Amino acid sequence: MTRVKICGCTRAADAVAAAEAGADFVGIMFAESRRRVSVHEASLIARALGPPLSDLGQREPPPLHPGSYLTPEAWFAHGAQALDRLLARKRPLVVGVFQDQPLDEVNDMAGEAGIDLVQFSGNETWSDCLLSARQAIKVVHELPGMKATDVLDRVEPGAALAFMLDGSHGTGRPGDWHVARDLGSRLPFWLAGGLTPDNVGDVVQAVRPWAVDVSSGVETDGLKDARKIDAFIRAASAAVAA
Secondary structure: OOOEEEEOOOOHHHHEEEEEEEOOEEEOOOOOOOOOOOHHHHHHHHOOOOOOHHOOOOOOOOOOOOHOOHHHHHHHHHHHHHHHHHHOOOEEEEEEEEEOOHHHHHHHHHHHOOEEEEEEOOOOOOHHOOOOOOEEEEEEEEEOOOOHHHHOOOOOOOOEEEEEEOOOOOOOOOOOHHHHHHHHOOOOOOOEEOOOOOOOOHHHHOOOOOOOEOOOOHHEOOOOOOOHHHHHHHHHHHHHHH
16 A cells, blocks of 8 residues: 655645545645745644644654664665554654754754654755654655665665655656666655656556655645545555555
């Protein structure tokens, strides 16, 4: 089963529409973006989905025993299982998206807004993820000419519990899905960039990512479109079932 993250929600109604359509994750932008929201606005969006994990007894990141999982394949498989355990407690989980911001600021904003997970989309190091008060998803930006082995050389086990491959660099353009397909045969990862309700089914069937991430692909005139969100999630789910 491929999980779905609807990112860049700027209104509580966006998050509710994503939840009703069956999203597993809802993303809120704290990084520089036209979709960036204030901490207060983020809190309203997050609270529309129920109490944060911290209010459900999840006071700190669950232990992931890094010494037992020394390869990326073993580590991220373990991280995927940890995420599934969190999803069993709350769905959708709320992801705060940050980029090159001070880590104390990240922790303060995530706590105040009621964020469940953080996503580091900039030049943060893997060791920075260990300083987060929330479990982290680390974005790896695909560069032209990269192979799956090059991507694996850039990921580190023992820090973020998941990584996202994004060839779009925030533009919404697709990356090299041949690289993604090779990765999908090796380990669980998240895929972003250029996904829409029209192509996500084919991509999920070909790549088999652990999760897909979409923002502009489910928008109309710059705002989240509930019908496109529903169509995206239906297409992703139908591809898994096919």
